Amino acid sequence: MLKKLRLFAALVAFCAVPAHAELVIDVQGIAQxxxxxxxxxxxxxxxxxxxxxxxxxxxxxxxxxxxxxxxxxxxxxxxxxxxxxxxxxxxxxxxxxxxxxxxxxxxxxxxxxxxxxxxxxxxxxxxxxxxxxxxxxxxxxxxxxxxxxxxxxxxGIKGVFGTRVAYVTAKQQGQGRLYSLVVSDYDGFNEHVIMESQDPIMSPAWSPDSRQLAYVSFEDDKSSIFVQTLRSGNRFRVSAKPGINGAPSFSPDGRKLVVTLGGVDGNLDIHVLDINSRRTTRLTTHRAIDTEGTWSPDGRWIYFTSDRSGGPQVYRVPATGGTPERVTFEGSYNARPRLSPDGTKLATVFNDRGNFRIAVMDLERKDVLVLSGGRQDESPSFAPNSDILIYATRQGRNGVLESVSADGLIRQKMRSSAGGDVREPVWSPFPRF
Amino acid sequence: MSYFKLFSILALSFLLAGCPGTPPMPDPEPTDTTYGGDAGASTSGTGSDPYGGGQMMDDPFAGNEVENVIYFEFDSSEVRAQDQDIVAGHAAMLNSNPNLRVRLEGHADERGSREYNIGLGERRSQAVRQMLMIQGVSASQIATVSFGEERPVAFGSSESDYSQNRRVEFVYPN
Incomplete structure (x- = not known):
């Protein structure tokens, strides 16, 4: 029964009119x-x-x-x-x-x-x-x-209509491409391009007070991590070490970033960067690729992707340092972990029979639910109410944004007038009034 | 390695020594537009030939350029056997020109997560870097950068597109 309705949900998702009656479930099951x-x-x-x-x-x-x-x-x-x-x-x-x-x-x-x-x-x-x-x-x-x-x-669920979304777009421009970092309301209105470059922009991440974005920029043909204040447009280069500077994500108190550094020898490891002092502390030392770190909402753990077992899987390490432990065991590919703000669920990019899809694991029950149906879905990000996720999927040759309820039943395409290839959506925290 | 190839590399090194930072060019000598012939660029001269009865000559080095891109198998950072000569060519060039710098740009196909793909691209550029260093190139001559899946050359989603995107490019910065 549930399966049938999920299929129907997927079909309706591609109609122009959003949200249909049959898809909503209540406590008992399916309802109008x-x-x-x-x-x-x-x-x-x-x-x-x-x-x-x-x-x-x-x-x-x-x-x-x-x-x-x-x-x-x-x-x-x-x-x-x-x-x-x-x-x-x-x-x-x-x-x-x-x-x-x-x-x-x-x-x-x-x-x-x-x-x-x-x-x-x-x-x-x-x-x-x-x-x-x-x-x-x-x-x-x-x-x-x-x-x-x-x-x-x-x-009984907090609304997220007042929140914003940041994402990256790439468009052909002459011989090259133009990359833009865009911030808009959750419904796609009020788009603001906050950074533009002919070199790739990657991995935007919101500060917990939703006033700043951290991101990776490849200007000058090397990767650097910037933190930019939205209102003023001022930005600081917080990491430009030799080799890879990537995958920034803010700590819950907003003072630190977890980042990936590669060094001259290109061994990607997880580091914690204190934003004020620029001091870094290394958290992993494995010769495998360790990347895509993200804090647990309580600040105690850092979850990250590592291919130390062969393929990429999610691990976690105490934020103050310690021995990493493996978190995901289901499937051959689990990358880009993101925890729901209530700390109960873990979203990953998951290899579903050869397709890369968004999956959510219940951290207590350990069961995995595949939420998306594309071939090349990526960058899951939870809304601050933990009830919805946004991610990028393919439509023809371009990326578009979709959102899905954490139970998989309600799916929306997100509007973007920016056009081009839209990728890496990240949902803002709740605004602070 | 054929003599032609070796000569090509040496001639190239000579040129590059004069102007570090210039990307490798296929022609060892400046070519006359009338009598020359560039392997890569096709010149179309359909108008009247001012020299009358002339004939275009083949570039003797055509096909012997030092390739600037090598490709990788899915989920692999191993330099393929057929590409090892290309890496050796760049090693020879860098060894005979200690002031020459190369940037190895690693790339991945679009499948999977973006930051993890940065790691895969870096693994490829590091594999090439190691191979260059084993052949005597100084670490200070080599920089690596990984663009992951961010700079594809083929934009489709077929295996053929993917295989063109899994690559390392040798870039000689200006």
């Missing part, structure tokens, strides 16, 4: 997505229309989550913009379980108040109501934040 209504928001301002259609953004977020099915405006018997006017009998008749109403009020030339209320139709009560300031520039973000609060109230 929850029907909800997001009533068009009211507008009290000096122009004919509000600067951003807030209801449309909230509705798109809920739809894209795969867990909700917002009803069309034509099915609504009333369109209140204030909670006091909600008629529960009407909404009960329409068959929705929750109703969102709200409005945008202009309070100055570029100052607005966004307010919304979420109601439980059967319980006939307000689940959450919130009012927040916004400008034209922050209105989209405020709408995502409202959607996050609604999502969390309805599912």
């Amino acid at each position: 997505p929850t029907p909800v209504a997001v009533v068009p928001f009211g507008w009290e301002g000096r122009t004919a229309e509000m600067p951003t259609d807030v209801a449309e953004i909230i509705e798109a977020d809920l739809l894209r989550s795969g867990r909700f099915e917002p009803i069309g405006e034509d099915k609504m018997l009333q369109k209140p913009t204030d909670g006091a006017d909600v008629d529960f009998q009407d909404w009960s008749f329409v068959g929705v379980e929750a109703v969102v109403v709200g409005k945008v009020i202009q309070t100055g030339e570029n100052a607005y108040t966004l307010q919304f209320q979420l109601f439980d139709v059967f319980g006939r009560r307000q689940l959450v109501g919130y009012r927040m300031p916004a400008s034209r520039g922050t209105m989209r973000g405020a709408a995502h934040r409202a959607a996050d609060m609604i999502y969390e109230k309805l599912t």
